[in-house]
Amino acid sequence: MSSCLAVMTRAGGEGLHYSSVMYRYDVIDKTLVEERVAQFRDQTRRFLAGELSDDEFRHLRLRNGLYIQRHAPMLRVAIPYGLLSSTQLRTLGSIARRYDRGYGHFTTRQNIQYNWPRIEDVPDILADLAAVEMHAIQTSGNCIRNVTSDPLAGVVPDELEDPRPWCEIIRQWSTFHPEFTYLPRKFKIAVTGAPRDRAASQLHDIGVHIARGPQGEPGFEILVGGGLGRTPIIGQVIRSFLPREHLLSYLEAILRIYNREGRRDNIHKARIKILVKSLGIEEFRRRVEAEWESFKDHGPRTPVEEIERIRAFFTPPSYRALADTDPAAGQEAAFRAWYRYNTHEHKIPGYRIVFVSLKKPDVAPGDATDAQMDLIADLADRYSFGEVRVTYAQNLVLGDVEQGKTLELWRALEQAGLATPNIGTLTDMICCPGLDFCSLANAGSIEVAKLINERFDDYDYLYDLGEIDLKMSGCMNACGHHHVGAIGILGVDKGGEEWYQITIGGAAGTDASLGSVIGPSVAKRDVPETLARLLEVYVRQRHPDERFIDTVRRLGIKPFKERVYAAPAAA
Amino acid sequence: MPRRLLRDGETVVDEWRTPAEGPVADDTALMLPLAEWRADRGRWLARSGPLGVILAPADDEQELVPDLARLALVAAEFPTLSEGRGYTQGRLLRERWGFARELRARGAIRRDQVFLLARCGFNSFELPEAEFEGAVAALHTFSAAYQPANDLGLRTALRHR
Numbered sequence: 001m002s003s004c005l006a007v008m009t010r011a012g013g014e015g016l017h018y019s020s021v022m023y024r025y026d027v028i029d030k031t032l033v034e035e036r037v038a039q040f041r042d043q044t045r046r047f048l049a050g051e052l053s054d055d056e057f058r059h060l061r062l063r064n065g066l067y068i069q070r071h072a073p074m075l076r077v078a079i080p081y082g083l084l085s086s087t088q089l090r091t092l093g094s095i096a097r098r099y100d101r102g103y104g105h106f107t108t109r110q111n112i113q114y115n116w117p118r119i120e121d122v123p124d125i126l127a128d129l130a131a132v133e134m135h136a137i138q139t140s141g142n143c144i145r146n147v148t149s150d151p152l153a154g155v156v157p158d159e160l161e162d163p164r165p166w167c168e169i170i171r172q173w174s175t176f177h178p179e180f181t182y183l184p185r186k187f188k189i190a191v192t193g194a195p196r197d198r199a200a201s202q203l204h205d206i207g208v209h210i211a212r213g214p215q216g217e218p219g220f221e222i223l224v225g226g227g228l229g230r231t232p233i234i235g236q237v238i239r240s241f242l243p244r245e246h247l248l249s250y251l252e253a254i255l256r257i258y259n260r261e262g263r264r265d266n267i268h269k270a271r272i273k274i275l276v277k278s279l280g281i282e283e284f285r286r287r288v289e290a291e292w293e294s295f296k297d298h299g300p301r302t303p304v305e306e307i308e309r310i311r312a313f314f315t316p317p318s319y320r321a322l323a324d325t326d327p328a329a330g331q332e333a334a335f336r337a338w339y340r341y342n343t344h345e346h347k348i349p350g351y352r353i354v355f356v357s358l359k360k361p362d363v364a365p366g367d368a369t370d371a372q373m374d375l376i377a378d379l380a381d382r383y384s385f386g387e388v389r390v391t392y393a394q395n396l397v398l399g400d401v402e403q404g405k406t407l408e409l410w411r412a413l414e415q416a417g418l419a420t421p422n423i424g425t426l427t428d429m430i431c432c433p434g435l436d437f438c439s440l441a442n443a444g445s446i447e448v449a450k451l452i453n454e455r456f457d458d459y460d461y462l463y464d465l466g467e468i469d470l471k472m473s474g475c476m477n478a479c480g481h482h483h484v485g486a487i488g489i490l491g492v493d494k495g496g497e498e499w500y501q502i503t504i505g506g507a508a509g510t511d512a513s514l515g516s517v518i519g520p521s522v523a524k525r526d527v528p529e530t531l532a533r534l535l536e537v538y539v540r541q542r543h544p545d546e547r548f549i550d551t552v553r554r555l556g557i558k559p560f561k562e563r564v565y566a567a568p569a570a571a
Numbered sequence: 572m573p574r575r576l577l578r579d580g581e582t583v584v585d586e587w588r589t590p591a592e593g594p595v596a597d598d599t600a601l602m603l604p605l606a607e608w609r610a611d612r613g614r615w616l617a618r619s620g621p622l623g624v625i626l627a628p629a630d631d632e633q634e635l636v637p638d639l640a641r642l643a644l645v646a647a648e649f650p651t652l653s654e655g656r657g658y659t660q661g662r663l664l665r666e667r668w669g670f671a672r673e674l675r676a677r678g679a680i681r682r683d684q685v686f687l688l689a690r691c692g693f694n695s696f697e698l699p700e701a702e703f704e705g706a707v708a709a710l711h712t713f714s715a716a717y718q719p720a721n722d723l724g725l726r727t728a729l730r731h732r
Contacts, residue, residue, distance in 0.1 A: 028715045028728050035713045043683065051701075059652045060683055142653065172717040172728060178690035179662050179720065182655025248718075259659050264628075295667065300719055306729060 020085040020386045021154065023168045023313045025133045032175070033130045036137055040064050041123035048120060063143055063181065065111075065136030066122055074437065075114045075122060076139040077129060081149035081167035081191070082110030082390040086377035089388050091132045093373030099125050104373070106358060106366045108200070108430055108481060109188065110148050110390040111139055115437050137175060142183045142270075144174035144255070148190045150198045151391040154314060155399045157347040161210045161218070163193035165311040166247065169302055170208075173248045180255045184262035185270035187255070188227075195510065200392055202226045202235045202512040203484060205272045206254060211241055219243045224254060224284070225276030228478040232514050233273040236281045238288060244307065246292075249299035253292035257284070317385040317400060322350020327406050337459065338410050338421040343401075352403050354384070356396040356413060357420040357428070361453035364446040365431040366394030375416050383409050392508070393430055393469075395423065425462045426470050426531075427453055430481055434474030434491065442493035445474040448500065448527055455528035465535060468548045469508065484508040486549040487534065488515045489527065498524050504534060504560055505552040513553075518561045533563045575703065577685070578673070578695040580710055582703050587623060587644060596620070602644055605630045616641060625677070628656040632664050639670050647693070649678035658691045665692030665721050682706040686713060692721040 025033070040060075047057040058068075065076035077092070084092075092112055096104045099121045100114045107113055117125060129135055139146055147170045154162045170189060174180070180187070190201040193210040201207030207223035220242045226235025242250050258272045276284045292299075328339040344353040356376055358366050368376070376396060380388045383405050384398035391397055401409060413419040422428045429452070432438065434445030449472065456462060471485030475492075482488030488503035499521040506515030522530050535548075537560050542551045552560065576585040587600045595601055601615075602623030608615060615622055616638075623644030624635055635645065645664055647657030657676065664670040675695040676688050682705040685696055689710055698706055715726040 026732065028717075028726065028731060031715055032713060032717070039712050056652065056681065142655075175717050176687070176713065177718055178687040178716075179658045180655075181687055182653055182658065184655070256659055260656055264654070303729075306732075309732065 021314055021317055022083050022085060022387065023080075023164075023310065029133070029172075030130075033133070033135050033137075036064075036135060036176075037123060037126045037130050040126060044119065044123050059141070062141035063138060064126075064141075065139035066119070067140060072116045073119050073122070075117050075125065075136060076107070077112050077114070077134060077136050078139045078146040079110050079112060079134075079390050080171050081147055081153070081164055082151050083164065084388045084390065085132075086380040086386040086388065088132045088134055089373050089377040089380070091128060091134070093370040093377070095125055095128060096373065097370040102371075103367050103369045105364070105433060106368065106390050106394050106396070108392050108394060108479070109146060110151070110392070111146060112390075113433070115433065140186070142185050142187075143181045144177060144183075144187045144189065147171050147174070148188070148199050148204075148392070150192050150194055151389040151397050152198060152344065152353055152399070153193060153389075154316065155346055155348075155351075155353055156194055156196075157345060158196070159194040159347070160212070161193045162311075162314055163191040163208075163210055164314050165307065166193075166208065166210070166220075167191050168310050168313070169247070169307070170251070173251070173300060177255075179252075180259060183255070183259055184264045185267070185272075187258070187272065189251070197508075197510045197512070198392060200481070200484065200508040200512075203228055203232075203481070203508060204235065206251065207235050208247070213241045213243065217243060220247060222250060222254075224288075225273040225281070226512075227271050227273040228481055228483055229271065230268055230476050230478075231271075231274065232478065232483040233277060234512050234514065235273075236276065238281065238285050245301050245303065246296055248302055249296045250288075250292055252299055253288050253295075256291055257287050261287075316348075317387075319348045319351065319400070320402070322348075322402060322404075324349045325403050327352075327403050331407065334414075334421070335407060335410055337463070338414075338419050339406060341421045341425065341463075342419065342423045343406065346400070348400075350403055352401050352406055354398040354401045354406065354409060355391070355423045356398065356418050357423055358395050358418070359422055359428050360417050360420045361427065361457065362450065363417070364433070364436075365429055365449055368396070372416055372418060375412070376418070379409060379412055393423075393428060395428070421459065422462065424467045426456055426465055426468045426487075426535075427462060429470040429472060430485070431472045432474050432479035438474060438479075440475050440477055442475045442491045442498060444498065444524075445472045445480060445489075445491060448472060448489065448491075448524060451524070451528050452531065455532065465538070466547055469506075470531075471506070471508075481508060482506075483514050484512060485515060486547075486552070487531065490521075492521050494521070500524060500527050500530075502527075502530055502534075502564075504557055505549065507549055516557050518557055519565050530564055534560050537563045574697070575700070576675075576695055577698055577703060577706050580707060582707070585697070587621075589625070600643065602646055605634070609634070612638075623673070623675075626657070626660055628654050630660070632660045632668070635664075636668050639664075639668060642670075642672065644673040644675060645670060646675035646677050649676060649680055649684075652679045652681070652684075654679070658687065661688065661691035661693050662721065682709040685709050686711075690716065690720045690722065690725070 067074040105113045189206045190199040190204040191208040203226045209221040211221040222239040223235035224238040328336045342355045389397040469486045471481045472489040473480035473482040484506040490501045501521040503515030574585040598620040600621040621643035625646040677697045
């Protein structure tokens with residue numbers, strides 16, 4: 001029996017058949033997801049019937065992505081390692097339309113959040129998701145969360161190995177893991193396979209880097225203890241090389257030490273990063289290795305046949321034999337700018353990776369409407385083998401676009417407000433939902449994003465500033481990753497008023513670093529002016545072709561701080 | 572009223588007692604917190620009745636290894652719904668230390684936990700009265716599993732593909 005996604009027909013009935021490059025459920029996956037829907041339907045029924053207390057239901061719903069938020073429940077749906085088929089994206093759009101208010105919010109961990117579902121509808125939403133091989137399993141709660149990866153996996157030129165098969169192997173291993181469903185705290189794993197880290201892997205509880213051993217044998221470098229939140233820490237190498245068949249037993253050893261020894265008495269000290277920090281990496285490594293040695297030979301192994309079986313799902317699509325061209329040459333300036341900023345080199349000649357910007361100035365960063373999701377799904381079918389990716393920076397990607405088709409694709413995206421030519425620039429900011437939705441937030445991060453967009457609306461200036469990661473969180477839980485923004489903005493509460501603490505010098509990629517606070521927090525209305533002053537120092541002091549982050553690293557925060565606090569910020 | 576128990580998929584009357592429940596005859600099945608066991612091990616071993624030990628979440632089950640042959644029961648205590656260390660204790664008792672007798676989960680246990688607990692090797696569960704019927708069904712919540720654990724008859728993905 002073929003699944004509903006096994007063979008897809010190009011939209012418009014032109015008869016081009018292809019299989020999306022992604023994992024497909026077999027009867028075991030399908031059974032498990034359907035049984036999970038039934039289980040959650042019964043749990044929801046018991047809660048609504050008063051058989052489960054708020055607290056009892058909280059433990060259960062959180063393991064299925066359902067939060068109770070400021071205005072309404074929030075449902076977080078897993079997009080495993082950020083990969084979507086067009087069919088799945090249409091379903092996400094249809095859920096936004098049917099059960100929500102016509103939009104969804106894509107997150108830094110490659111998931112999507114719905115902010116307005118009704119609790120009683122959630123089982124039906126999950127059933128809709130299950131029909132297209134999706135779920136909300138372990139998208140929240142103190143368990144192993146949805147594994148994330150490089151949004152450009154499989155299509156960038158410099159990749160050592162496609163990380164997605166390993167993501168899928170980890171997804172399966174971690175799903176309903178009987179031993180690790182009631183951990184001290186949440187647990188996040190990211191996997192990358194290219195030299196450039198586009199998955200913030202050093203800021204994860206475990207970062208898995210595909211690597212080669214001394215004789216070129218396949219395996220991984222394993223990092224542990226990274227994380228953001230109140231105590232941001234960059235992950236450390238626990239093992240520089242792990243042969244590939246041992247991945248799951250090694251992860252299991254780390255998780256077991258953490259499950260037993262991680263703190264459970266204080267929620268703010270319960271992440272693995274605190275355990276690693278308090279023991280020291282040497283001692284933590286010693287314990288993990290001792291545990292691993294005691295069971296690795298009879299623990300979970302991934303035989304070569306299984307690796308190959310999973311890898312076969314990620315066989316590259318049938319690319320046409322094309323030559324590289326310059327589609328932007330001689331075209332209008334708007335297209336040239338978009339092509340320069342919103343597309344990326346592809347490993348196959350004649351193809352291009354295209355970013356769909358979800359950073360239109362007047363829209364909350366990462367939001368897409370149901371109509372936009374439908375359109376992007378159609379464009380994916382027409383231009384990119386029916387596949388869409390979600391990025392860490394909360395944009396979408398069409399991974400396999402023929403260079404010669406980029407102009408018509410741009411026109412279609414432009415009409416739908418999805419071609420804002422700002423990828424990698426100041427206004428391509430990461431932002432949490434903030435006070436507008438989240439019950440934890442101190443600050444309306446979305447509104448600040450709007451103020452920043454109003455101030456920095458001159459594209460020539462933005463392009464001159466070059467690559468700058470602006471990251472904004474509405475509270476110290478750091479969902480907007482402000483610690484690792486070249487410029488970070490954190491909402492703080494001062495006597496019931498929203499204030500903003502500014503950090504500079506953070507980075508989430510290969511050169512990960514934590515930003516430094518420049519000084520006292522500033523009022524909301526002064527945030528744009530503060531940014532302007534930081535950028536003014538950069539423009540004045542930068543070396544040719546030096547990025548903002550590199551200027552900050554070279555000069556330190558002093559000149560920036562002096563300029564910002566030189567005189568009261570303009571009102 | 573005698574305490575009921577879900578054991579091996581059936582509701583039974585619990586024959587085990589704890590010291591906190593009052594004095595018991597020498598041949599009564601008695602389960603003790605690890606600290607009490609440790610404090611007077613020789614005395615407990617001299618009893619004629621079945622012996623069991625109750626592990627608190629922070630206890631190391633490895634301490635029981637020399638005595639496992641003499642123990643008819645090991646129980647893990649779950650003081651709260653979010654407590655997760657007992658899952659590891661159960662798995663290691665079964666898979667590493669080969670404990671084959673009754674492995675019991677006590678405390679804040681509901682039907683929603685029994686499936687995962689069973690996969691960690693637990694075969695008996697102390698439950699609130701209202702949970703028994705649901706818990707029997709919940710032992711079959713999923714008909715397959717992705718990862719190997721304590722799988723008595725469950726389809727495990729790797730072996731069935």
